[in-house]
Amino acid sequence: MRQDDLQAALTLSTAVGWPPRIEDWVFNFSLGIGFVIEEEGRLLGTILGWKQGAGSTIGFVIVAQAAQGRGFGRMLTERMMDALGDGCLMLNATAAGLPLYARLGFIETGRTILQHQGTPFSVGLVPPPPGYRLRPLGRSDAGALAALDLQGTGLDRRPILDALLDVSEGVVLDRDGEAAGFSLIRRSGRGHVVGPVIAPDAEAAKALIGYWLGYRSGQFIRVDVRDDSGLGPWLDTLGLSNVGSVVSMIRGTAPGVTGPAHRFALTNQAIG
Numbered sequence: 001m002r003q004d005d006l007q008a009a010l011t012l013s014t015a016v017g018w019p020p021r022i023e024d025w026v027f028n029f030s031l032g033i034g035f036v037i038e039e040e041g042r043l044l045g046t047i048l049g050w051k052q053g054a055g056s057t058i059g060f061v062i063v064a065q066a067a068q069g070r071g072f073g074r075m076l077t078e079r080m081m082d083a084l085g086d087g088c089l090m091l092n093a094t095a096a097g098l099p100l101y102a103r104l105g106f107i108e109t110g111r112t113i114l115q116h117q118g119t120p121f122s123v124g125l126v127p128p129p130p131g132y133r134l135r136p137l138g139r140s141d142a143g144a145l146a147a148l149d150l151q152g153t154g155l156d157r158r159p160i161l162d163a164l165l166d167v168s169e170g171v172v173l174d175r176d177g178e179a180a181g182f183s184l185i186r187r188s189g190r191g192h193v194v195g196p197v198i199a200p201d202a203e204a205a206k207a208l209i210g211y212w213l214g215y216r217s218g219q220f221i222r223v224d225v226r227d228d229s230g231l232g233p234w235l236d237t238l239g240l241s242n243v244g245s246v247v248s249m250i251r252g253t254a255p256g257v258t259g260p261a262h263r264f265a266l267t268n269q270a271i272g
Helices: 003-015 022-030 070-084 098-101 137-152 158-167 202-216 232-237
Strands: 032-038 042-054 055-063 088-095 109-117 133-136 168-175 178-188 189-200 220-227 241-251 263-265
Touching: 003 022, 003 032, 003 042, 003 055, 003 098, 003 232, 032 070, 032 088, 042 070, 055 070, 070 098, 070 178, 088 098, 098 109, 098 220, 109 232, 133 202, 137 158, 137 168, 137 178, 137 189, 137 263, 158 168, 158 178, 168 202, 178 202, 189 202, 202 263
Parallel strands: 055 088, 189 220
Antiparallel strands: 032 042, 042 055, 088 241, 109 220, 109 241, 133 168, 168 178, 178 189, 189 263, 220 263
C-alpha cells in the first residue's frame, strides 16, 4: 500500500458500509504497514498491520463485493502475516471473516468486542472512585500513559500513543499526584471515538468515559469495549447502543498483562 492508494481504499471501505474518513485512513496507515490487491488498475482489497512490541495487530481487511470468493482475503492476510514476522498476531474478526482466520491458525480468545455508539444527551457527572480525581492530560504525561497502557495490554505501544496524543484530547485519572488511568477522544468516522481507556476498575473507567459523554453532549460518540468490561449495559442506558460485535482472535502466545491497570476500551477495532 502506498499513500496514493488511500483514496481508492476509502471508496472501497465506503462501499462496504464502513465509516472511516480519508483522514482516518491516512492516520491508521501512517502508524503501520499495508498491502492492496489491484487488478487492471482497480483496487480490490486492503489490509493494514501494526507492530506493537512483542505482538502485532491486523485490521482494515476489506475485499470488494464483486471480488469476493476469489481468495483475496486469504492472500492479503498471509502476506501481512509474513511481513509482521515472529510474535503473536491479534485481530478482531467479523462473523464473515472468522472462518478464514481460523483456517490460518488464529484461535478465539473467548472475548468479544462490543461496538457502542449514539448521541448521548444530558449525561450527568460520573464521579471517580474515592481517592481519585480527573484532570486534563498534559504532554509530560506521555511516559506515564505508555506505562499504564503496557500494564493493560502487555504491548509496547508508545509510538502509537504518541501519534494519538497529536490528534486527541485526553483526561487522566489521578491518585496522589500519580496517573492511574486515562482516556482519549478524537475525531473519527461519523463523529468522535473514545479510546483507548485504561483504568484500574470499571467504576474508574465509567468516570473516564462519562467525562467525554458529558463534555460532548449531543454529538455522535463511539466506544468499543470488551464484553467482560461490565460497561455494555451502562453505555446502553446513556444512549450509546450496542450496534455490533467482533470476536477477538490470536495466533501465538498472548502478551502478558501485568496490571493493575486494565484496558476497558480500544483505540479502534483494528489497532486494539
